[in-house]
């Protein structure tokens with residue numbers, strides 16, 4: 001069985017452009033959705049999650065959860081913002097309560113490439129790379145609904 005997958009690649013010239021893209025995605029998310037954020041230090045993963053938070057209309061300022069592993073933001077669709085940078089085993093994420101949080105909110109996980117064994121079958125993979133003065137962002141929607149939503153974003157961004 002082949003898994004449905006849609007990819008959108010975009011170059012952003014500023015944090016605001018990265019956030020605007022993330023906000024468009026955030027508006028379309030619902031409880032249980034999993035966003036795997038990949039890319040090197042300072043790529044813009046937290047910046048992207050800030051945009052997601054705007055789209056989800058969650059409360060509280062979104063800052064890096066590196067040192068606390070996980071932070072919850074309440075809202076109409078709550079957001080769990082997690083970071084695998086400092087963890088060495090997936091058990092540490094489990095102990096922090098990640099599984100329960102993932103069932104009750106949108107989960108945005110930074111450094112997700114470190115723990116790809118916990119990725120669900122259906123998810124969004126956001127890979128951010130340095131690209132000249134800005135960033136290159138690849139959004140993959142894997143599974144029927146994620147692929148459809150990336151398709152919508154593609155339509156919205158075509159002509160850019």
Ligand SMILES: Nc1ncnc2c1ncn2[C@@H]1O[C@H](COP(=O)(O)OP(=O)(O)OP(=O)(O)O)[C@@H](O)[C@H]1O
Pocket residue numbers: 012013014015016017018039040041042043044045046047048064066110133134135
């Ligand atoms: N096009 C862009 N998109 C996103 N961030 C950008 C862009 N151009 C410059 N920046 C800057 O890059 C930095 C990204 O920082 P951010 O904390 O989001 O990265 P990160 O990937 O979460 O890093 P870490 O691996 O430490 O968690 C910010 O200082 C932001 O202003």
Ligand SMILES: [Mg+2]
Pocket residue numbers: 045046047064065110
């Ligand atoms: Mg970060």
